[in-house]
Amino acid sequence: MRFKREKWAAGGVPREFEHNLPFIYARAFLYALDAFDKFLGVLAKEENVPEEVATHHEKIADAFPHLRGVRNTAQHLEDRARGLGAGRNPQPLELKPIENGFINAPRGGVLVLNCLNGSKYGSTMSDGHYGEIDVSPESMLRLKEILEAVLSSFKWRGPRQHAPSV
Template identity: 75%
Template sequence: MYVFEIVTPGTWLESEDRDWSWKIGNLLQSLKSQYFEANFALNLFTEARSVCPSVADRENWERDAQRRSEIRREIEQEYGGFPGHEQWDEINFKTEVRFKREKWSNGFQPREFEHNLPFIYARAFLYAIDSFDKFLGVLSREDGVPEIVAELHGQVGEAFPDLRGVRNSAQHLEDRSRGLGAGRNPKPLDCYRQCKNDPLTAIEN
């Protein structure tokens, strides 16, 4: 587990300008909040990456297969006990649906949940770091703030040179899925479909 400690040398800011003290104090609290959110998200991401995805062993596979067969027989009885070939696909579908819902009700997670968990934590880390960078930038431009804050803000940019681009990609997946990136004007979905079917149109546009 990663714990990045912050030491706050005091409880509040001393200043004759109470409005300034209140504003800067709020910015500092927001910075700390985003900092610890990023720290926690990093730990959750690391933990999720270290967990091996659940793979059914032979015993569980046989138990699941047996339960599927039982559910299938129950559904076949609902069709009168002797379903025709034209109903097999429908019965197979209903069998799988009932089996999965039964597993979920017993606490088993869909594989898609396990697969997406690290990505969720990665996005949480990304957004927290991006918000931290923005708060630090705002703080560095406030009157009465030490110049070293601007230097620290610059160091964040050096440590995460692609932060803004990655954040934009994560926030605009609907554009990335259409092959659009920074500096390229998005087109309506209807136009995108037409361009896919007609490469010459894509070149002209």
């Protein structure tokens, strides 16, 4: 233990911290994506907002179908870790089959929490299915396209280009 403390005092990072960094970044991406989705959903219901905003909001669900389920599990690990679903009186999960490049459980029965399979962050969702979100440049590109489409749906006043003032 003394050796580890000396190493840490010299600026060394514990191996456990280094190992967990990708998981922390993946969850940060997941939470940011979820916040954007929620914000866009609220914006779509506001007065004087173009109808296309609701259509663009639906594109998030198409691009990231497991977003809400994976986010809810990340937020409620205490329930999933006990094998429980969602709600005030959560019921036991019926764990569904999982077959991907990392897990092969064709008969189900496997609870997966906080998993990174390449660039995909996944977990068992409250309905017992395994879901994942791709934490990748491709996902950021999809999100960027949706954001640009939302911004373009508004009628803007002023110059076409914003430049710094002198």
